[in-house]
Amino acid sequence: MAENLIVPVILAGGKGTRLWPMSRSQRPKQFLALTGDLSLFQMTLKRLADPERYDKPIVVTNAEYRFLVAEQAQEAGVELAAVLLEPTARNTAPAIAAATLVASRDGARLVHILASDHNIAMDDAYLAAIDTAARAARDGRLATFGITPTAPATGFGYIEAGESEASGAHHVARFVEKPNEERAKEMIAQGNYYWNSGMFLFDSAVFLSECRTLAPDVLSAAEASVKAAREDLDFIRLGESEFAQSPDISVDYAIFEKTALASVVPSPIRWSDLGAWDAVWKESGADADGNVVKGPVSLFNSKNSFVLSESTHVAVNGIEDAVVIASEDAVYVGKLSDAQDVGRVVKALAKDKATAKLTEEHRTSYRPWGGYSSILIGERFQVKRLFVKPGKQLSLQKHHHRSEHWIVVRGTAEVQIGETVQILRENHSVYIPQGDVHRLSNPGKILLELIEVQTGSYLGEDDIIRLEDTFGRS
Template sequence: MANGLIVPVILAGGKGTRLWPMSRSQRPKQFLALTGDLSLFQLTLKRLADPARYDKPIVVTNAEYRFLVAEQAQEAGVELEAVLLEPVARNTAPAIAAASLIASRNEPRLVHVLASDHNIALDDAYLTAIDTAAAAAREGRLVTFGITPTSPATGFGYVEAGEKEATGAHHVARFVEKPNEDRAKEMIASGNYYWNSGMFLFDSSVFLSECRALVPDVFNAAEASVKSAHEDLDFIRLGEEEFAASPDISVDYAIFEKTTLASVVPSPIQWSDLGAWDAVWKESPSDDNGNVTRGPVNLFNAKNSFVLSEGAHVAVNGVEDAVVIVSEDAVYVGKLSDAQDVGRVVKELAKNKDTAKLTEEHRTSYRPWGGYSSILQGERFQVKRLFVKPGKQLSLQKHHHRSEHWIVVRGTAEVQIGNTVQMLRENQSVYIPQGDVHRLTNPGKILLELIEVQTGSYLGEDDIIRLEDTFGRA
């Protein structure tokens, strides 16, 4: 192996729904700051900033999240080896196979596969588990991490540890699907069952050999998609037709449950998949009554509850076991103990055309140059707040169906309309007629904020004709 360092492969393409209304398909939970100032993805990157163990990470995501990945990695001060873009969702087996091929282009490497949205304490127990898994992987084992269970959780799969190996890992006796509570209690009482964490560590050559032997359709699709991949700015786009030919299958089903090389490292680490609001509540500091609050919140006579607000002031009185989540444009109220039901609620909302948008988009949408918030919308008008990062610019564009008025409220704007370029400062405005080619740039050192008033017969985001774009979207 090249330098003995482990190559992290971070899977960051998921679209979790059980943390709605905060997590939505356009900005899912891995990119949200749920436990502090950093997003879960950034916390994952920080955990891997260990030059004695890890090389630069490879991130697997999709085109929709590519700029979020790049931006948050830059904010965290972490340099990435590569960002692979899945053209279609095909579950974890082909994604990990493609990443392993990229990681081992020159020679076999140790690969650590991990999710982007788990909360893990970086302590001695964690580092010991990583070193044990690496030792087993160097012996040709495909290693999964078994989390020491703290409760008979029914939302996780389990793995049974068998014979102990010289490295300290154990042969995998078997994997168990999500059990009912009674069965989970029995397994925990036996002392040799662990939560299946979804983290893996292996030698890339061993993994790819098993992938080729056990699921050749997955291997062939991944290999072909890597061969036909092309660079797009700082990203690598896997071949769409080739990748789409892969079966939609998880790495657990495809390889780990079939191979004879599977090992498990019992890992008594502080770990949570933060899969629902009750998990976030458990991972957060609480008051003397077991309450967790975020944002402008007041509680009265409340116990064991979680209340979060993004803006509106929330007062909650006389509740227990409650979860109240107030986003910019939606509110969820339910029992904290029924937090797993949020996913079902989102599915029902997605079926209705009047509420489906709430499961996909936030009122604030993020773009590689900044973003915008929708403030007010009428029959032939719309008001937005635009924010543009220092040094960034929007695409050179035009609209067929709308005109725009821009009013600068903070910072300095460079505005191009046709062949004319002008500078606007606070309290100055400009009018962009329908059909005129235009571009907005922030040449300053602080965030540029504008109020945009759109008028016209059609105000959809798809009425943008990009003629030139810094971010490759033209």
């Protein structure tokens, strides 16, 4: 890593629920394409493709998302410096401390912390804010980005800016918790309050020194977890027991609200954390009636509404101030102005055994080799659509409780059952008896699609005994 370049650290381990039913713990919003063709994580990577300012990024995520991170980075054409895997959720302070230790170990000085799920306009104002923050960091300050407020938002924390600095930043006078609307209006009228964006830029040595003084337990756990880290394919697994010793605390509370070195960079940029469906609606460009539609949707006699469908055609008539989100297996309908309440709805669904799975998994599950969609589930049988990317293969595996039938719909399949290997083409099928060791591969140049019919006494995903695996899951 070059000392004169900024090392970006992307936090990509969050499991947002307020964009349900599209965002779920299995595939949260940072990996979804909500405002364009790229996912929010990929858009973040693209903003960092500036060799004059940035070195290769470090991504902090968890083991569940490691292949999503690698795959989406590859699709975006961005090479990563490292992917750190958090063994357990401990909020942002230990994650940032561990990533900063890794960056500084490789010679980095300036580190830029940013979220993976924000929507930011890449313009001159944004670049000017980055350069101002870098100057402040070189002066020994811990810079945070304060977004110029455009409305009295009550969903954000605020930063009060104090005296100005030579870099163009300002001392942080104080941080303010999420206010009510009246207080938010007062702060905006005063003119020196900014939304807290959750982005930071600092010199790694200065930040780690402040951690040692203000949050020694956090730094101690981060240092121990980095020392105990092990490489797993292209990932770095932080030490599990060591990382778990850290307090569960945000970097705001642990460092920035205590340090005397905090600076805020006023940032008049177009920014949204896309924290709820009303924010996605605002960022998506409404038509003359205030409506935004995405996917197979027919909208009639309606105003100021957001309707999204993933696959099923949705026809809506005579609504106003509404949000309708239709995923493959669930539909949410509510007031657009009450979009913040989706999180409360998801918590209620998660507590009910009948609906808890809908808050975690999608009908389509993605794997490093491709994925599968659940089509039909009955007593002692299940039907799935499998898709395998060219050149990829599933693990060598067996099942104790089920047998499987595979029918090739598209592409070419290489199937190993025991010691026998055969090639299947379109309309060919094969039977895998219960308990037999088997493996599926795609030796072709196009996507392989199969229909899988499972039969047996137990059909859960945990009935997989992996004997060998290209992706380190055996």
